[in-house]
Amino acid sequence: KAGVTQTPRYLIKTRGQQVTLSCSPISGHRSVSWYQQTPGQGLQFLFEYFSETQRNKGNFPGRFSGRQFSNSRSEMNVSTLELGDSALYLCASSLTLYYEQYFGPGTRLTVT
Amino acid sequence: GENVEQHPSTLSVQEGDSAVIKCTYSDSASNYFPWYKQELGKGPQLIIDIRSNVGEKKDQRIAVTLNKTAKHFSLHITETQPEDSAVYFCAASITGGGNKLTFGTGTQLKVEL
DSSP states (O other), X not given: OOOOEEEOSEEEEOTTOOEEEEEEOOTTOOEEEEEEEETTXXXXXXXXXXXXXXXXXXXXXXXXXXXXXXXXXXXXXXXXXXXXXOEEEEEEEESSXXXXXXXXXXXXXXXX | OOOXXXXXXXXXXETTSOEEEEEEESOTTEEEEXXXXXXXXXXXXXXXXXXXXXXXXXXXXXXXXXXXXXXXXEEEEOSOOXXXXXXXXXXXXXXXXXXXXXXXXXXXXXXXX
């Protein structure tokens, strides 16, 4: 069974630009969560989607948004990029709510 | 909100020894506690988890214990091997909080030959 896939794996953007990251969950999984990982703040929850609905949101500014499609694939968008947005963005999929979560390899975003 | 503290931040053991990593959580409503292993350049890998209705769970060389009264849980790795070297994260989620995980700050485990 294929794991969680994230594209692209690496991305370099300039301050002020916007970026879209994609996540394909494990086949059959309906819940997708996103996390930001940085050396200073560690792993922080961004948001969670289930059945195309955002179920939960972390403490991030409105520049961070996401969505989930009917096939459970998810995208997250960051607008007006700041240097501090440089991080590893991780997607995790789960069969449904309150089940084990499995992470993808992440997208390494560098903002210059 | 939930807060998870993890200790130690670094741990060095000799091959074959045991390693123990400890976490404490703040919200008594937390009911699910997974542990993840992250190797360089990879995403976190779920290695074991425990729910609040269980006190201990084992999977081969790995075990997790939970003390709900003290609000702490621990990861135990026995007979450590060089391939166990990685960063380990504990996490907790709250009843009714969906799949939101609050993570500890991580423990860099190094298994020396």
